[in-house]
Structures are given as C-alpha cells and as structure tokens.
Amino acid sequence: MPKIVDHEARRRHIAEAVHRVIHDKGMESVSLRVVAAEAGMSMGAVQYYVTTKDQMLLLALERIGIWIGERVAAVAAHQSTPLDVLRATVLELLPLDDERSYLNRIGLAFQASSVVSEHQAVAMRLGLPLLLSFFAEQIRAAQAAGQLAAHLDAGKEASILYAFAQGVVNATLVGHYTPEDVAALLDYHLARLCTG
C-alpha cells in the first residue's frame, strides 16, 4: 500500500472531512482527532499529510475556494447570454438548497475564522478578486450586449452584487429568509440594473 498513494486524493479526502465537521458541529468542533475519525483514518495518517491544525484548516479553506470556482464555472458554461451567466452564478452562491447551504455554512465559518487567522486571510484575499473580476467581466459583456445599462460601473456593481450574496447568507441560514425570498431579492436587484 505505501508509495502508490494519490496524495492529492488524500488531501481532498481530509479537506472534505473537515468540511463535514464544520457543517455538522461548527468550526469549534474541528480537531485532529475528530477530523481523523470523520475521514475514517487514524490520527497519525492525518498528521502525515497535515502537520498542524492550522494547515488542516487552510487546506479545507483552499479546497472550498476551488470547489466554489468549479461550481461557478460549471453553471456559467450552461448559460447563453452574459446576463444569464450573471444571474445563474450569483444564484449558485446563495444557500437555496441543501447543497448550497452546505457550502455556505462552511464558507461563513471561514469568513469568521479568517478574520483571526492571517493565513486564512491571505487565502481569502487571493480568492476574492477572482470572483469579483469574473462578475465585473460578465457585467461588461452584458452591457456590450445591451442587456445591462451602459452607465453602470461594472467594478462597483460586481462588488455590490457579491456583497449582497454574502450578506444574505446568514439571514437565510438562520431561517429569516426563504430561498424564494432570496431569489426574488436578486431578481429585483438585477431588474433595476437593466432599466438603467
């Protein structure tokens, strides 16, 4: 068994175990032992791939970033117009069903955690611009296609759109908004961007 192990797969496996623990019991319940048990491996095996708890959390955070990027890209690929891409990708970031709630619970936990951990803050600062510039680009494309008002500041609109998505997460997870409420809010906002 040794030597012929896919390290990348192992790391992903550990990261996903961290995700499940965070989702089920919160960030404070994450420990090397608990994660090892969740991953179905011994604590020593986990330590072989990740020497410290900080590294483990960082791994899980990076993996979440990758995952979100993949999901957004996948959804974007199935749309035809820039505005459709924009709407679909923002919806993909919102906690509208179990899977997206799962992602958002973990993301929210890391948002709080990254404020206190410099390593995680760095990862956040690296990932954020990718999504923001993607949004801005789609907005510009939609403007070029005449789907969005030409006078909009694409960069600012992207920031506002992303902030809206993030800001609605907790209220929804906590039960204040229904998924329908959130989707209606997004459409209300997008509609305003069209009329100019």
Next chain:
Amino acid sequence: MPKIVDHEARRRHIAEAVHRVIHDKGMESVSLRVVAAEAGMSMGAVQYYVTTKDQMLLLALERIGIWIGERVAAVAAHQSTPLDVLRATVLELLPLDDERSYLNRIGLAFQASSVVSEHQAVAMRLGLPLLLSFFAEQIRAAQAAGQLAAHLDAGKEASILYAFAQGVVNATLVGHYTPEDVAALLDYHLARLCTG
C-alpha cells in the same frame, strides 16, 4: 459586598469580556476560564451569573444586538433628512474605523456561530427584523420626502441594503477593501436609488 451587587452591570461586564476575547483571539478561544481572566474575576464568579458556556455566548450576543441598536439610534438622532438617516446608519454598521471593526469582528463571529447554535439563531431572528424594518421605514420616509424614487420597494431595498452592509464586512476586515472603498460603494448604490 454581597447582596448589593448590580446584576445587570455584572452581566454587561462579563459580556464585554467575551467580546474582547472574540475580537482578539476568535470565537474558538472563548472559554469560561479565559473570559473570567479577561473580566478580572474568578471562574466561579462568572459561573454564578452564567451557568453554562452557551448562556455566556448568548448573553454576549444579546448585548451586541443591544449595542448596535443603541449606536444606530444615536446616529439616527443627529440627522435631519430620512436619506441622511439611512446613509448614516448604514455607515454605522460598516467596519470603517477601529470601533466599528471591533463590532463587526464580533458580529461576524456570531453570524457563523449562530448557524450551529439554535439559541443564537433565535436571537438572530429576533434582532434582524428590527433593523430591517427600521431601514424600510426610513426608505419610505425618504420616498415621501421626494429623496428616493417612489417606485422602489422599500422592504426589498432595505433587505438589499442590509445584505450589502453585511456582505462587505469580511472582505473589508480581511483587507480587500479600504474604508474609503466601502463608503464609495454605499454612496454609489444610494445614488442609484435617488435617480429612480
């Protein structure tokens, strides 16, 4: 010394110690012992006012809600027009200086924590509508005064505005936006609501 103790003051004192611990070392560093040390009292004394850790966190969360409410009310009182009130109160919620960053760090930690703790989720669900309805009311007043476009849906605009404020917090605390960036974003968004 016993008997003539102001319970409310003690509770506030403990809650503020919790706030400082969350701000400095994060939610995961909160423990009865650490909070007691931060509050300058023995662990037993803390336990007298708050029997369990959950209760302690809940106390700190409720206190934050009260604090935010007070700050918003105080700022609102010094404005003349509804639109000024709206702008000033949203700015009050953003991490634009040390004191407001302090508040937002703690708030963000509780947003993540409340997803996993039902007690905290209840507190969140109780506090949220207060702010949202306040915003909606100010928007309607601004519309009546001709400061905001009449066709706006006050409820939805309030939700979007608050979501924007919440959503921008992490990115700012992590250093992606400067305070000036955030203020500019808000003004950009508010300006759009005026022109109709």
Next chain:
DNA sequence: GTTTTTACCATGCACTCGCATGATAAAGTG
C-alpha cells in the same frame, strides 16, 4: 537480498476544557 523510502499507526505528554461541588465571608433579617 539487503537497504531505503513511504505511508501509517499507537501512544504519551502537558495542557485545557466545561461543569459540579463544598467551603466561606459579607450583608441583610428576625
């Protein structure tokens, strides 16, 4: 076939955790 490397495991250590308990001193009450 010996040696080295890789992947993994069990265990130990010093420490912290939440929580419960029993003692104690000060203040009000009869």
Next chain:
DNA sequence: CACTTTATCATGCGAGTGCATGGTAAAAAC
C-alpha cells in the same frame, strides 16, 4: 444575637486538545 441569603472562591474530575515520538509493514531501489 442567631440565621438565612447572596456573592464569591478554590478545587476536583473526566474528557478532550495539539503535537511529538518511536515503531512498523510494505513497496521500491540497488
């Protein structure tokens, strides 16, 4: 005065924490 109540404290307990270490079996290298 005795006596109850209030506020506080020190301490103990079992469990869990991050991390380090030494050992081990299997595969690869020579």
